[in-house]
Amino acid sequence: MDDPLHPPIPPISARDEPRFGSAERKRTLAGAFAGQGADYDRLRPGYPDAVLDAMLAPLAGSAPTLRAIDLGAGTGKLSSALAERGLEVTAVDTSAAMLEVARARGRTIAAGSLSTHLARAEETGLPGSSAELVTVAQAWHWFDAEEASAEVARLLASEGVLALVWNMLDVTIPWVHRLSRIMHAGDIHREDFAPTVGPELELTDRRAITWEDPMPTQDVIDLARTRSYVITAPEERRQKVLANLDWYLHDHLGHARGARVGVPYRTDLFLYRVAAR
Template identity: 75%
Template sequence: MHPPVPPISSRDEPRFRDRERKNALAAAFQEQGEDYDRLRPGYPGAVLEAMLAQMPARAAGGEGRAIDLGAGTGKLSWALAERGLSVTAVDTSAAMLETARRGGASLPTPSGTASPAAALATSPAAALATHLAPAEATGLPAGSAELVTVAQAWHWFDAATASAEAARLLAPGGVLALVWNMLDVTIPWVHRLSRIMHAGDIHREDFTPTVGPELELTARSVHQWEDPMPTGDLIDLARTRSYVITAPEERRAKVLANLDWYLHEHLGHAPGDLVGVPYRTDLFLYRAARQSLVGLRGC
């Protein structure tokens, strides 16, 4: 039987002023592929293993198929391919998917792997395909994945139609994984960093995603870890935030100058110092509701 899900409230995820503002912020990432891939963190090995452990094909010793919705530059897609899955990265940005096809950045991931390209050299079973489409209507065959993932992107989708599409894509017994990396703002200096950076993807402690009735939550977990970054890269990380991307030049320059002051003067780091940036990764696992009920009856 599945372990009990920790009690959490049903508060909404981050709110947007209106649909037009939401679309403008989402579009801001379209041309940020290289910087986004170089500067945004990967995903801890424990999070990946928690996803894979629930896959029916993995339990049976198979390799498994995954569809990564809103894949962007393929940060999560490549991590799954590295572990032997056949992965289809789905996104609406051709520029982001082009970065994904090139194999992503060469920076180490939290699990210590060197690069996606290097991983493929040692894991010939790994495979990554890309598919240009919205998450709400991928056009991919029904039941074509044992694992469907969404990393940093669910709040950009229409939850009702994306839920129905995810449930349609899942093979029998398959798992949907929603995952977010967030700065760990329980640490005071990180909280101030997030405010200066205007990090808008910080959820409340009792956050839970909105999903449709086709899906049933089966597990939730929080993983804390650090991503080491030189101070210059940490400043540049702000450039990948939708608020900074869409801000007027004067406001953007002020944000970056404030970050420079905070890191180098207030916190006392020398330029280029390596800073361990604390993150928390929230993982939510779902199964199609009817499959979950059948599984529970058989326990």
């Protein structure tokens, strides 16, 4: 029998996709990341090898050197991971501050190459058919799906692949579910979530990969500072969220201050090709 005081944890969010209330609210939240480059890069997780393997597998043998365009690249976490595998990567974003972090990452890469380009995902200005792989990590929901789909179809070379990827806290684990609620993590998808894309694109594969990112407890608290809800909240509300996280991790869960905690994640990957006409 269910305990009414401790209801069962839902397996995943009921959201079809992130909701913003209005186009103006969406623009406000999207713009909130502009000055968060250093914290975002330090605290947000990268992408496990299994995700990179899956997005590159359909392109095996398609070109001597693969070209990739990473839309909404932010600080270039995915861009640099692809470049380290030998790809020629162009990181595209609307935030000059974020791209400056990406450029710094690119200077340490020995295998492939990483360049940056300041532009909207919906209208990049890059040449058509100029990439075997287009990627979007943590950002597709910030774009106009119809316009971005048309731009992706224009950018992809023949038999090219679009990879949409999201890292999400694994809320099937009860303590992580509560963590996400305190943190106001709004990027948790329902189990059968499918991104909205235009008719130019057809889904060819999808994967869900679970893994852990070990972090000191203070970094878990600071992770909330990279969430759009917290960035845009009044100072009093922001400090309340951070204090609640401190209590939850150290008092309620009993972690020692500075202890490393394995934060469970689930990464959703969706692969597309341009639909046959």
